Every structure is written in structure tokens, then in C-alpha cells.
Amino acid sequence: MHRAPGMSVRLKFTLSYAGFVMLAGTLMLVTVWVYLLRGLPDAASSPNGLVPVRAIVLHAYAPATAVVLALLLVFGLLGGWLLAGRMLAPLTRITDATRTAANGSLSHRIELEGRKDEFRELADAFDTMLARLEAHVAEQRRFAATASHELRTPLAITKALLEVTINGPGRDLGELIGRLHNVNARAIDLTEALLLLSRADQRSFTREPVDLSLNVEEAVETLLPLAEKHGVAIEASGDITPAMGSRALLLQLTVNLIHNAIVHNLHGRGIVRVTTGIESGSVTLSVENTGEVLPAQLVSTLTEPFRRGTERIRQDHAGVGLGLAIVKSITEAHDGTLTIVPRPGGGLQVTVRLPAAPPPETLNR
Template sequence: MARAPGLSIRLKLTLSYAGFLMLAGVLLLAAVWVFLLRYVPDRALIVPGSTGGLTPGVFPIRSNLLHVFAPRAAAVMAFLLLLGLVGGWVLAGRMLAPLRQITEAARTAATGSLSHRIRMTGRRDEFRELSDAFDSMLQQLDSQVAEQQRFAANASHELRTPLAISRALLDVARKDPARGRDELVERLYVVNTRAIDLTEALLLLGRGDRGTFTRGPVDLSLLAEEAAETLLPLAEQRGTSLDVTGGPAPTSGSAELLLRMVTNLVQNAVVHNLPAGGSVTVHTEADGGTSVLRVGNTGRRLPADLVPTLTEPFRRGRGTERVRTDEHAGAGLGLAIVHSIVRAHDGTLDLAPRPDGGLLVTVRLPGPP
């Protein structure tokens, strides 16, 4: 049920200003009465001439003074009321002008336009701080919406690719019944597996962004050993050595998500490595109140401007940027998932190119409470 519109803030401020001004006038008149008029005699006082320097004559009595003073006091009070209303309306309008700018910006943002900024000038006061905070919020929202739109477009493209391949394979099989079914089933299985992996990666990325998981005690060193044991056959197949060093690194979080984080880092380090004779090192340690995980690998030298973009969703290395093979084309979500999981666990992720080639990834997570 809609509520009836109330008084505007400007009108409330105007009435407040006028009320305070009238109160000040009443207090002033009360002070005149208490400290002046009450000492005027009620009856006429005749003072004869004397040597004391007093002028002979008749002094006014209190009733005469009130008769003359009351109309003028009422006129002054009426003037104060008018001045309070007019002046309060003008002053309230000037003081609320910045608030109207912020309101217009909010209405513009509500229509879906997040590129508008207030950029209020002048001295830094409460309205200026509110305006700057609102501009900062709009900038973050604009960036997040643009990122979500880019992510949705890339996800749609990635999911469309295996579906298009599956349809093409089925069309070929339908037009050529003599074509071997075993080959068709195998290729459809590969494409379907890729689509399932991509869907699971998207769901995992969204789960990390939302932070919807139950926290519990986790040791990164145990997760590192488990991930290394799982990926050791892949490392041996590629001729890459895999070493796990360090000590316990306790933290608090989701064991499932943190295991996926470590697995993605180790798998990326194995895949994006030298064709042969490469190495991957996984190190865990507790540094004060922080648990640290470092994953380093050998490989080609990475441009410094490329490294910060590796955590973006669907970012794939091209040409000499990253070394990949077709069997590990992936969806470009490995480091994006890692970044999402680290951020959901209130940690930090640092990527640094190694001078001799390869990448060093450092994850810092808060220790257990």
C-alpha cells in the first residue's frame, strides 16, 4: 500500500529555521520583560527637583510602556516569522542542492546508465563525501556489469562451440550412414566431456564469486600433496618433474574449493611448461598469521604486461605467450577460478614472471582463527 507523500526536507528545514528564529525572538522579549519592564512602577512616580541631579517630571508607568511596546513587538515577531520562512526556504534550497545532484545521478543509474558521474566540486563536507562515495560505487558497478557482460558473452561462445561441433558430427553421420559409429561415438564423447568440464568450471567460478560454502580447518600442505599425487602421471607423461616441499600451512575455508585451487595451479604449471625437461615446484609454509602456497614452473619468458591478465576468464595464451598443446586447450578458466576461490577466502593472489622463464604464483590465505 502506497503511503501518502509527506513534507519535503526543504519545507521541514524551512519550518525549523523559522521556528528557531521565532523562539529566539520570544526569548529576547522575555528577557526584556524580566530584566527591564518588570522594574517599571505600576503607578506614576513624580520626582521633584533636587540637588542630586535628577530631572523633575513624571516617569511613564508600566501599562503605558506595554501599550506602546506590544504592537511594535508583535510587528517585529511577524517580520521575524516572514524572514524565517523566506530566508529558511532559500537557505534550505542552497544547502540541499548537492543532494538533488546525487538524487538525479541515482535516478540515472536506476535506468541502467552507470557511466554518469557527479564529480561534485567545492569544499569537502558531508555532501562531498557522499558524492565521492556514490561516484566510487557507480564506477565499481559499471566495471562489474561490464565484466559480467563480457563473461556471459564469452561463456555463451565457449558453450556454443562444443554444441556446434556435436551437431556437425551428427549431420555428417546422418548424411553418411556408412561412416563408422565407433569414431562418431568417440568424437562425441570428447566433445561432450569438454562441454561438461566447461559447465562445471562455470558453476565453480560462480560458486567462488558468491562465497556460498561452509568453512572448516584446512591444511594447504595436505592439499598440495594430494594434487601432486593426482597430477603426477600427467607430469611424467610430459617429462616434467614435480616436487612438493615445505611444512604445514593451516587455514580456514572449503576443503573442496581449496583443493580445486591447488589442483588448477599445479595443472597449469605442468601444462604450461617446457616441451621436455621442465620442472614444477610446490611449496607451503606458515608465515606468522598467514598460510602461503607457492607454485612455480619453468617455461618460456612471459611478457610483464601479459601476467596481470592471466586471471581474466577465458584468457588463453596465443602464439608465444603461453605454451599449450591441443589436448589441453582448456576453457581459459583455470586461473580465473583460482582467483575467485582465493578472493572468496579473503586471500591474495600474486603472479610474477620468473627471470629464466615460467611463472611463480603465490597464494596467501589467512591462518586459522
Template sequence: MLRWLPGDDPRSLQKTFGPVIITGPKRSDLLRGFAPAAAAALAFLLVFGLLGGWILAGRMLAPLTRIAYAARMAANGSLSHRIRMKGRQDEFRGLADVFDTMLEQLESHVAEQQRFAANASHELRTPLAISRTLLDAARNDPTRDQGELIERLHTVNTRAINLTEGLLLLSRADRRSFPREPVDLSLIAEEAAETLLPLAEKRQITLDVTGETTQTIGSTALILRMVTNLVQNAIVHNLPAGGTVTVHTEPQHDASVLRVENTGHPLPSELVPTLTEPFQRGTERIRTDEHAGVGLGLAIVHSIVRAHDGTLDLTPRPTGGLIVTIRLPGTPPQERGLSTC
């Protein structure tokens, strides 16, 4: 038997011994030996891949699951639920934070609307209840003075009408469904002051209008109502006599500024932020005369300012009274030139 070693030369062996046949393992033997190992490796890789993919997909989709759960909670009416996702700042964390912010704004808006509806219902019910009481009293006592009854009913109905008009104006301003045109705040201030001058003289209040031409873009009717409400509030919520109201207009950079300042009693700092809320009246500002209002004066002002993309700032004066500063977008130069042609 001839044994060939790896160092032997096949050609020298062929010369010495004749034809040489080298044999090795058969292909079928190799396949039978390799197939089970390959199948086991493939099965292991398949199971490992499926398990790893399931775990990885679960970790990646977990934030979407939390967001979907919060969305279902919001769809069912629960706006108080928050995702509050922790971890590194990635796309999922950003999406969750934006969703939480949206839910917070929705909850605040819904709560505000519910509070407004409840307050409006209460305010509207009051004059209607008074009217019913007066009519019942007149029916039970036919000898009662009809003139007094008519006068009181007129006062109550006027208050109800003013309240309804205020609510409609709030809705109109919130929808921003109004045409926009160039408006001169100085002319609006003069018109409002001229309209309310008799009221100021009756209360012995000095009313001054200062400043210069100040252009903005918006609704003339709404801005006039805004300035009128501010001036009327400044007159009504003032000193009993000898007070002052100053209305000042001026352009500042890209803004048009309207400032209404009035004397009066000192206002607590915690009361000032609530003055723009509908039907929120501070104790120090309640009036019981014919100009008591319906609690929508500054709320309407705030809504009109917001509808015109402006800002409203309330600052109590150290010596008493209030300073109201409104900043509205100024008129672009090209539009200002067209409005003066």
C-alpha cells in the same frame, strides 16, 4: 500657564502653586504611532527570513538533490553517471564520494558479469555447434566410420561438461556457500601432485613438492581444486620437455603461503594480469592438445582465493615461466590445537 522644566522639583511647585497635574501623551496615541512602524518591521523581518531561509535551504539541499538525481539515474540502469561533488570535505561531500565509489564498483561488476555471460555463451555454443556438425555429417554420410564419430563426440561433450562444471564451481565460490574446516596445504599439494604425476611424466616435466605443514581454514574440496588447477597449468604451460614445476608451502606470520613455480616460455608483463579473467587466454599459453582446458583454470583459482579472503599474485620469471603465490589466512592457535587433537 505653568511650565515645568526637567530640573524643577515637583514638591516645591506643589507648595507654591498647590496641586500639580502632570500630563503627557496618551497610550492610544503611543499605540497609533508605534503600530505601523512595528508592523513594517515585522513584515520586513518575515520577508527577509523567508527569503534567507529559502536561499540557505537551497544551498544546503543542493548536494542531496545531486545525490538523489544520481540515484534515479542508477535506478534507471545508467551506472556511468558520477556526482563528482566539489568543495570542502563535509558530510555531504563524504556521502557523494561513497556513492560514486559504489556506482563505480557496481558498473565494473555488471560489466564483468555481462562479459562473462557473453564469453560463457560463446564457449558453450562452440562444442554444441561442433556436435551438431558431426551429427549432420554422419547423417549425410552413413558409410562414415562410426568409431571416429563417437570418439570426437566424446571429446567435444567432455569439454562441454568440464566447462559447465567450471561455471558451477565459479558460482559456488563466488557465493561462498561452503563449509569451512581446518585444511593442511602441504597435504593438499601432495595429493594434487600425486594425481598429476602421470601427466608430468608424460611431458617429461619434473614435479617437486617442498615445504612444511601449513594450516588454513576453508573448503577442502575447493582448495584441492585450486591447487590442482595451478599444478596442471604449470605442467601444461611449460617447456616441451625438461621443464620443472615446484610446489612449496610455508606458514608466514598470520598467513599460509602456497607457491607454484614453473619453467616455460617468457610471458609479456601486460599479459599476466589478464590470466585470471574467465576465458582470457594469452597467445603464448594456448594449447591444442587434450589438456587445452576451457579458459577457466586461473579464473577458478582466483575466485576460490577470493572466497577464502586470500590474495593471488602472478609474477613472470625472468627466464620464462610463471610464479603463482597464494596467501590464505592462517589457522588461529586455538583452532590449530583442536585440529591436531
């Protein structure tokens, strides 16, 4: 934004301080003068006649008053300039840090020393913002790099299949079409997952009452054929759990959790338990599954985009590596919390906790 040049804050403080000192000095001198004149007669008799006392005192007092006011002006300007500079020094450091950040360097920190005051609170808040912004930018760069790699993989496979067909026209065309269809479907799934993740991060959705238990029923019905194919039993139970948010996003969250629990399970003898409930002003959705034993260090990274557990990277229906990342993003967009803990016997227990929806009568007011 273009702004016309103006006086600096330091100069404004200096002039304000000098003006205040001059005003106080003037009032003091006027007060002294008034009280001094009240005790003096207009004239006094002497051997040489009447002497104009007030005129003589005024003649002597006026130059002294002018000298005092001039000294007060000089003192006010110098003192105001030095004090304003000292007081505004932290603001200068904050401004320099802001310009450095605006130029793209997010690693710089103000680290303002001294005891807590308004400037130090501002500096600490700015340092915290820079730290979060730097971490967010770094995460976005890693995400963009990994997403580009993931998207490049199906494109490279498609190119290779087409080149093989061109160079070897005798190959089965039906087999090629089938492989191309699978690769294309994977690329579409990845693109849709990226768009869903972006939508959740932007929080661009309308909030309405959503019953998570109904979402569970719909998700279980949708994923039941997949569970039967993997030999996984699904057990769903719980109470009505009214939350506030986007029904589509919360349904996607539920589908992702159950899908993840089915795919990463014990083939032919796995179990998935889905429960919903209400606890002290919040609603919970818990998905627990059997499976391989996972170390806590690996579990803590599963919500990162494109992170999958060991031995699970290229299984059928393994997804695109964004399932739990989308769950985390949707949960945070709904002001909730996501907890993932490994089960002692193998598998995971994933719990989503969201604010409960207010009573219907409250919403109708």
C-alpha cells in the same frame, strides 16, 4: 516501494529554522519585557493624578512586539528556505545521479566540487561505487559473451559430427562416438568450471581450518599420471599451513595451479615446484614451473576468463580457459591475494597468500 506523500526535507528545514528564530525572538522579547517591568512602578503621580505607568508601557510595547515577531517569522521562513536549498543542493545532485543509475546509465558521475564535507564524502563514495559497478557489469557482459561463445563451440562441433554421420552413413560409428564423447566431456568441464566460478564469487561456503600442505599432497597424487604423461617432474615441499576457508574450494585452487603448471610446461623435461609456508600471520602456496618465456603484458591478463597464453589454446588437457580465473576468484573469496610473475628463464611463479587460521584453542572458545 510505495510511500505516502509527505513534506520535503527543504520544507522541514525551513519550518525548523523559522520555529527556532521565532522561539529565540520570543525569549528575547520576554526577557526585555521582564527586565523592563522590574524597573517600572505600577503607577506614578502627576498633576492630573495617578498615571498607570505599566499599562501605558504595555499598551505601547505590545504592537511593537507583534511587528517584530511577524518580521522574525518572515525572515525565518525566507532565510530558512534559501539556506535549506543551498545546503541540500548537493543532495539533489546525488539523488539525480542515483535515479540515472537506476535507469541503467552507470557512466554518469556526480563529481561534486568544493572542499571535503559530509555531502562530498557521500558523493565521492557514490562515484567510486558507480565506477566499480560499471566495471563489474562490463566484465560480466564480456564474460557472458565469451562463455556463450565457448559453450557454442562444442555444440557446433557436435552438430557438425551428427550431420556428417547422417549424410554419410558409411562412416565409422566408433570414431563418431569417441569424438562426441570428447566434445561432450569438454562441454561438461566448461559448465562445471562456470558453476564453480559462480560459487566462489558468491562466497557461499562454510569456513573451517584447512591445511594447504595436505591439499598439495592430494593434488599432486591426483595429477601425477598427467605429469608423467607430459614428462614433467613435480617437487613438493613446505610446512603445515593452516588457513580458514572451504576445503573443497582450496583443493580446487591447488589442483588448478598444479594442473596449469603441468600443461603449460616444457614437454619431456619440465619441472613444477610447489611450496607452502607461513609468513607473519598469513600462509602461502607457491607454484613455480618451467616453460616458455611470457611477456609481462600477457601475464597480467592470464586471470581473465578464457584467456590462455600464446600457442596454448587447443592443446590436450589445456582446460577451458578458466583455471587461473577460478584461482583468482577463490583467493579473493578467502580474503587473500594472488601474485603471478614470469620467470626469467620461462614459465610462471604463482603465489597465493591467505590469512592464517587462528590457533585451535581460539576456535574452541
